[in-house]
Amino acid sequence: PRILGIYVERRTESMSRHYSTFPQSFRVVTSEQVDDLSKLFNFNVFDFPFQVNKKASVQVREIRFQKGLIDSTEDYISETLLPLELNFDFFPNTISTNKGCYVGQELTARTYATGILRKRLVPVKLDNYQLLDTDPERKYAEFHIDNVVEKSLAENEPTLNPFTNKPPERTKRKQRPAGLLISNEGLYGVALLRTEHFSAAFSSDEPVEFYITTTKGENIKITPQKPFWFSDWKNNNGPHK
Helix, strand or coil: CCCEEECCCCHHHHHHCCCCCCCCCCEECCCCCCCHHHHHHHHHHHHCCCCCCCCCCCHHHHHHCCCCCCCCCCCCCCCCCCCCCCCCCHCEEEECCCCCCCHHHHHHHHHHCCCCCCEEEEEECCCCCHCCCCCCCCCCCCCCCCCCHHHHHEECCCCCCCCCCEEEECCCCEECCEEEEEEEEEEEEEEEEEEEEEEHEEEEEEEEEEEEECCCCCEEEEEECCCCHHHHHHHCCCCCH
């Protein structure tokens, strides 16, 4: 039995200074045989008390998702998410808008300057998560503000064709998804939610409901959870953006 590593959670270390309810923490990673950390680690060297909780890797992932955080490509598909979509602009000392020479710097700086960002990562809860499709290609699952597949198809007005005498037909176009489920660990997950739905999801007395419809026609309810940065975002963007 041994300690494999001790890591300060730099993301939460900075957050705890700005948000009093955000806990400061660090991780002690051990071999599986360790049952009592106090036999390997002397807590008395710290001049403050703290709580020690033993967590399995699955539990750590659940806690991370509850806070709206992802970590490594285990949680997402590489090169599919932007730093600002991951809310890095709400984490102190995370991104720079004037420092050059890093991958994606121009896009990040331009997006930050224009203030136009259509979707952001938020924590979510899933009902009936056992029904999720197992996709070998690991694509993100779309979700909509409806639980009926047919209603996600909007009808276009019929268009007259000058080259035929056939009566015009109504065509259907697929409704734009409200967001994408990025990853989940059982009940808890993280999703990209379009910002146009933020007010309805987080500020309404009757929050809207979002659903993933599986290939078998079964519905999985997605409930966005208000992220810690929502008040700051709302102050910067107004109540209806």
